[in-house]
Amino acid sequence: MVFEKIAALIADHVGCDIADIKAESTFEALGIDSLDTAEMVIELEEELGIEIQLKEKMETVGQLAKYIESQKG
Amino acid sequence: MIKTALTELIPIEYPIFQGGMAWIADGKLAAAVSNGGGLGIIAAMNADADYLRQQIAVARSLTDKPFGVNIMLMSPNADAVAQVVADEKVAVITTGAGNPAKYMDLWQQAGACVIPVVASVAMAKMLGRSGAAALIAEGGESGGHVGDTTTMALVPQVCDATTLPVIAAGGIADGRGVAAALMLGACGVQLGTRFLLAEECSIHTNYKEKVLKATDISTIITGKRLGHPVRSLKSPFSNAVFKLEYSQISDAELEEMARDTLRLAAVEGDMQKGCFLAGQVAGMVKKSQPARQIIQEIFDEAELILKGVNRWIK
Numbered sequence: 001m002v003f004e005k006i007a008a009l010i011a012d013h014v015g016c017d018i019a020d021i022k023a024e025s026t027f028e029a030l031g032i033d034s035l036d037t038a039e040m041v042i043e044l045e046e047e048l049g050i051e052i053q054l055k056e057k058m059e060t061v062g063q064l065a066k067y068i069e070s071q072k073g
Numbered sequence: 074m075i076k077t078a079l080t081e082l083i084p085i086e087y088p089i090f091q092g093g094m095a096w097i098a099d100g101k102l103a104a105a106v107s108n109g110g111g112l113g114i115i116a117a118m119n120a121d122a123d124y125l126r127q128q129i130a131v132a133r134s135l136t137d138k139p140f141g142v143n144i145m146l147m148s149p150n151a152d153a154v155a156q157v158v159a160d161e162k163v164a165v166i167t168t169g170a171g172n173p174a175k176y177m178d179l180w181q182q183a184g185a186c187v188i189p190v191v192a193s194v195a196m197a198k199m200l201g202r203s204g205a206a207a208l209i210a211e212g213g214e215s216g217g218h219v220g221d222t223t224t225m226a227l228v229p230q231v232c233d234a235t236t237l238p239v240i241a242a243g244g245i246a247d248g249r250g251v252a253a254a255l256m257l258g259a260c261g262v263q264l265g266t267r268f269l270l271a272e273e274c275s276i277h278t279n280y281k282e283k284v285l286k287a288t289d290i291s292t293i294i295t296g297k298r299l300g301h302p303v304r305s306l307k308s309p310f311s312n313a314v315f316k317l318e319y320s321q322i323s324d325a326e327l328e329e330m331a332r333d334t335l336r337l338a339a340v341e342g343d344m345q346k347g348c349f350l351a352g353q354v355a356g357m358v359k360k361s362q363p364a365r366q367i368i369q370e371i372f373d374e375a376e377l378i379l380k381g382v383n384r385w386i387k
């Protein structure tokens with residue numbers, strides 16, 4: 001569920017097809033830099049009603065989704 | 074006297090920071106700025122713990138005023154230098170290139186004021202709630218690693234997004250810039266480029282001369298493709314990278330081109346291979362002065378301007 005939400009946000013941000021976003025897609029390959037990631041995390045927080053504390057750099061979409069799942073508890 | 078939330082947060086006379094500058098902002102420059110009434114900041118850059126300990130000792134030998142250390146979170150030595158600033162009980166820690174959340178407990182227990190540099194509203198929101206004492210909103214006019222949004226657009230938006238004191242950085246070099254930053258909602262400023270011409274700044278004379286010769290259009294941004302754009306003075310090195318960046322050259326080759334270039338500029342003054350980081354205000358820097366005089370001049374001018382603002386209200 002989180003993955004789909006992130007994929008939708010990314011597709012919206014970079015204007016690509018949501019079907020092209022896989023768990024193993026890297027943010028770098030998608031053309032998303034650290035500022036974009038921060039913005040999406042803030043948007044996700046508002047949508048999910050949780051606070052996401054990023055302590056490690058996330059390389060792939062799947063990594064971020066998994067991390068957020070774990071923070072949701 | 075200009076007193077703001079920043080001069081209350083940190084015991085400094087003027088609300089001005091000298092930003093961390095890799096290979097440039099050492100203990101000597103930081104001490105000179107702190108003695109001049111601002112907050113000097115030592116750049117930890119990619120160096121190891123011993124270098125930082127040494128520079129902290131140099132600063133302490135020259136001043137009893139508070140000073141700061143700038144931690145580059147991407148540095149391979151980040152964990153080690155993060156421990157040094159805690160052990161040494163450095164008063165102010167500014168951070169760049171990432172999220173300092175993982176060091177926050179350590180630093181707060183050491184009693185430090187942690188002030189992250191942010192280049193966007195989302196970063197401000199994210200870093201602002203993790204225990205930061207203030208935020209530095211750095212616009213794309215700055216020298217060094219930069220974001221896209223300009224100081225003029227970024228500062229008010231960051232101020233709207235946080236309740237923390239905001240320090241404006243990027244494109245400020247005189248009293249007009251300071252007055253404008255306060256108008257945008259900031260309670261202080263961080264300058265880099267102007268301090269390159271502080272007498273106590275030990276960079277190579279070629280570097281200083283290059284800044285003195287610069288005009289408003291002398292800088293260029295390179296490194297976007299690799300995800301870390303930097304602003305520097307146009308030079309044979311930066312022009313070559315700029316051209317090659319969108320060619321077939323591999324990322325690894327591009328990285329290799331940039332290796333050691335900051336040291337070559339600052340220490341060797343290598344006009345061919347050096348990368349001379351500087352901001353768009355380089356064209357406003359006209360002379361070499363003691364740090365104390367730079368600060369004094371800037372705040373005398375800012376005060377004069379701010380005292381006169383009523384004249385626009387009819």
Ligand SMILES: Cc1cc2nc3c(=O)[nH]c(=O)nc-3n(C[C@H](O)[C@H](O)[C@H](O)COP(=O)(O)O)c2cc1C
Binds near residue numbers: 091263354
């Ligand atoms: C030569 C140079 C090196 C810099 N190196 C760093 C650095 O190592 N870490 C950092 O956080 N900021 C660095 N910066 C940014 C400064 O700390 C400061 O925010 C910036 O210079 C402010 O903009 P200005 O250049 O328009 O005054 C550097 C800036 C310059 C000009």
